[in-house]
Amino acid sequence: DAGITQSPRYKITETGRQVTLMCHQTWSHSYMFWYRQDLGHGLRLIYYSAAADITDKGEVPDGYVVSRSKTENFPLTLESATRSQTSVYFCASSTSGRLGYFGPGTRLTVT
Amino acid sequence: ELKVEQNPLFLSMQEGKNYTIYCNYSTTSDRLYWYRQDPGKSLESLFVLLSNGAVKQEGRLMASLDTKARLSTLHITAAVHDLSATYFCAVDASNFGNEKLTFGTGTRLTIIP
DSSP states (O other): OOSEEEEOSEEEEOTTOOEEEEEEESSOOSEEEEEEEETTTEEEEEEEEEETTEEEEOSOOTTEEEOOSSTTBOOEEESSOOGGGOEEEEEEEEOTTSOOEEOOOEEEEEO | OOOEEEEOSEEEEETTOOEEEEEEESSOOSOEEEEEEOTTSOEEEEEEEOSTTOEEEETTEEEEEETTTTEEEEEEOSOOGGGOEEEEEEEEOSSSOOOOEEEOOOEEEEEEO
16 A cells, blocks of 8 residues: 555653664655654654655754665664653655655654 | 744634634745644645745635745635644745755644534
8 A cells, every 4th residue: 555654653662772663655755754743842853864875864863863775764763762752753755845745653652 | 943933823713714824934935834633643734835925725725825924824714623633834944845844833723613
């Protein structure tokens, strides 16, 4: 099925653990993004990618790592999770000047 | 630093009424997006506005862009309960079309029967 998927949908982890959130899209969109959504802050861009092997920081990149070896995948890794990274994470994809599509989100809790 | 401000933040309105949500941004841009989010759900793309004077309409929603005033509006006509949601505007200020969006904090719209 065409679309954008995220996994896992829910994750509970402990402080200091490494966590990877997966994102997969089937449209071959060139742009992919990771946002976090927190009450009072709206959506904030963590990282984005304009194409495979091209990534750049967004507004809040500290503590996160991304890679994009294939156009369709854009994993986000929390190297050492902290409680402040408890959030809902959305992956999105788009082509320039067109409406983007958001994944269903991953609700991450760091204890 | 780009700032995107929406107002009102909360809006409660009766069915059948008209209202407008405003999105102001602080730097030059001719790319503005509107999204809808239902509680506990993801974001749904509504409109993309790519030039000064652009107007897009879908059903009871109409969005417009005034790049000179750095203002976009989302107008709701004859509101119905199904339109209850949080609406976000987002601005791409890169001028390169790299799609790095800065979001407003959202307007939570509640339609009262």
